[in-house]
Amino acid sequence: MPEHSTIRDHILAQAAALDLPLDEACLPGIDSNMALLGAFADLLHAFPLPPEREPAPEYRP
Amino acid sequence: MSGPDSRSAAAIAADVRAGRTSAEQVARDALADIARRDPPLNAFTRLLPERALADARAVDAKIARGIDPGPLAGVPFAVKDLFDVAGIPTTAGAALRRDASPAARDADAITSLNEAGGVLVGTLNMDEFAYGFATDNAHFGLTRNPHDPDRIAGGSSGGSAAAVAAGLVPLSLGSDTNGSIRVPAALCGLYGLRATQGGLSRRGAFPFAASFDMVGPFARSVADMRLIFDALAGCRSADVPAEGLRVGRLEGWFRRNASEELLAGIDRIADHFGGAVPVELPEAERARAAAFLITAAEGGNLHLPDLRSRAMAYDPATRDRLLAGAMLPAATYIQAQRFRGWARDAALALFDRFDLLVAPGCPGPAPRIASATIMVEGKPVSARANLGLYTQPLTLIGLPVLSVPLARPGELPLGVQLIAAPGREDLLFAAAAALEEAGIIGFSEPVEMELSSR
Numbered sequence: 001m002p003e004h005s006t007i008r009d010h011i012l013a014q015a016a017a018l019d020l021p022l023d024e025a026c027l028p029g030i031d032s033n034m035a036l037l038g039a040f041a042d043l044l045h046a047f048p049l050p051p052e053r054e055p056a057p058e059y060r061p
Numbered sequence: 062m063s064g065p066d067s068r069s070a071a072a073i074a075a076d077v078r079a080g081r082t083s084a085e086q087v088a089r090d091a092l093a094d095i096a097r098r099d100p101p102l103n104a105f106t107r108l109l110p111e112r113a114l115a116d117a118r119a120v121d122a123k124i125a126r127g128i129d130p131g132p133l134a135g136v137p138f139a140v141k142d143l144f145d146v147a148g149i150p151t152t153a154g155a156a157l158r159r160d161a162s163p164a165a166r167d168a169d170a171i172t173s174l175n176e177a178g179g180v181l182v183g184t185l186n187m188d189e190f191a192y193g194f195a196t197d198n199a200h201f202g203l204t205r206n207p208h209d210p211d212r213i214a215g216g217s218s219g220g221s222a223a224a225v226a227a228g229l230v231p232l233s234l235g236s237d238t239n240g241s242i243r244v245p246a247a248l249c250g251l252y253g254l255r256a257t258q259g260g261l262s263r264r265g266a267f268p269f270a271a272s273f274d275m276v277g278p279f280a281r282s283v284a285d286m287r288l289i290f291d292a293l294a295g296c297r298s299a300d301v302p303a304e305g306l307r308v309g310r311l312e313g314w315f316r317r318n319a320s321e322e323l324l325a326g327i328d329r330i331a332d333h334f335g336g337a338v339p340v341e342l343p344e345a346e347r348a349r350a351a352a353f354l355i356t357a358a359e360g361g362n363l364h365l366p367d368l369r370s371r372a373m374a375y376d377p378a379t380r381d382r383l384l385a386g387a388m389l390p391a392a393t394y395i396q397a398q399r400f401r402g403w404a405r406d407a408a409l410a411l412f413d414r415f416d417l418l419v420a421p422g423c424p425g426p427a428p429r430i431a432s433a434t435i436m437v438e439g440k441p442v443s444a445r446a447n448l449g450l451y452t453q454p455l456t457l458i459g460l461p462v463l464s465v466p467l468a469r470p471g472e473l474p475l476g477v478q479l480i481a482a483p484g485r486e487d488l489l490f491a492a493a494a495a496l497e498e499a500g501i502i503g504f505s506e507p508v509e510m511e512l513s514s515r
Contacts, residue, residue: 015384023372026377026384029377029380029381030381030384033357034385036385041393043347044397047347049399055402056401
């Protein structure tokens with residue numbers, strides 16, 4: 001698990017990449033929600049999928 | 062419920078069509094009843110008396126001219142505050158949309174119900190932008206559960222559920238992205254339908270996560286549920302027998318954390334159909350994770366422009382979830398969508414062996430407002446984020462699911478999900494009607510209905 005300051009730096013870098021200003025008051029809530037999403041992401045990435053498995057949404061021109 | 066419900070949509074429509082009462086009188090009575098009994102419940106965000114009376118008079122005028130007013134003749138209904146209603150802003154439960162441009166026309170679902178003779182009387186409370194399972198809204202207040210005002214109604218369509226459970230309207234519309242119809246239906250003891258993904262028009266319903274958003278109805282009986290679904294779908298659902306259904310009882314993920322009473326209720330349902338075969342929904346926990354991630358990413362992306370310019374105008378409970386979702390890596394979102402395809406194929410294979418699957422709707426009864434938590438794996442977790450434990454895996458796949466209430470007069474409601482193959486809502490209605498007839502499921506009147514005196 002990265003240090004707290006590292007997580008905070010990561011959040012701020014992500015937000016900067018999206019041109020998304022963050023109020024200090026939002027940071028604790030973003031922290032906890034990112035931790036939750038991160039746990040779900042770990043679970044998902046641990047499941048092997050064959051290369052031919054395409055994303056579900058279908059695009060019809 | 063024993064005997065015919067005089068407040069049911071079917072009974073009201075029959076009375077209006079036969080001239081025993083007028084649609085205008087029904088609308089006036091409903092508006093007065095809501096004004097008197099809703100304030101302590103806080104299900105409604107807005108009453109629409111002028112429109113309701115005009116629509117009701119139009120129904121009466123059709124009857125006077127000998128024109129069929131439709132199967133919902135004069136039936137009052139209300140909608141979650143994310144449906145476009147012509148002439149007023151669609152708030153989607155957000156203060157920052159109070160000044161939005163008024164909707165140019167009604168949402169398709171409202172038009173369908175109007176064309177069937179229904180009368181729109183008001184709009185209903187929700188979690189801000191439908192992101193939550195509590196209907197605890199920083200701007201529009203908390204909606205209370207009619208069965209116990211010290212408990213939440215569930216969300217995000219909590220106003221839609223509370224209004225029907227309290228008997229303020231016989232029918233309502235909500236939306237279900239991750240369980241936002243099925244969770245409040247379970248906690249308020251109602252029937253709530255999430256139809257097959259893509260099966261009903263969502264034009265004019267404020268979006269949340271495009272992969273999963275569905276509009277859908279709440280009702281107090283199977284007959285009323287079928288009446289409103291047929292009106293929304295624009296055709297009569299098929300009459301199919303409930304005998305001989307091959308029933309599977311979802312195990313594993315769907316038994317962990319569920320209350321004993323709920324599991325006993327599922328056993329009664331299984332027994333009615335001659336027993337159910339235990340079966341696993343493959344990778345259910347990962348399916349829930351994928352639904353959670355896709356929702357976060359799509360919701361965050363949808364709101365990114367407003368999050369950049371006025372994030373502090375959001376409800377804090379919604380804002381921080383959307384901000385985190387907006388920053389989810391693309392690799393994770395795409396992985397979740399690839400997993401979705403895998404999960405669909407694995408789930409559809411179950412319907413070679415089964416016609417109907419049965420699973421809990423929520424882990425237990427409605428949580429108390431004061432605690433706002435539920436126990437998962439022995440730990441207290443946020444009810445707002447976690448009440449969809451059993452609904453989210455099914456969201457991912459897009460199957461039709463009817464949430465039905467176990468018959469529990471005098472006790473807090475518990476809900477069960479009946480699940481069928483895509484497009485088989487008719488099987489859900491047949492199974493639910495048989496279970497209702499047998500007294501195993503059914504709406505129970507709230508015991509604590511002294512709302513106006515609280």
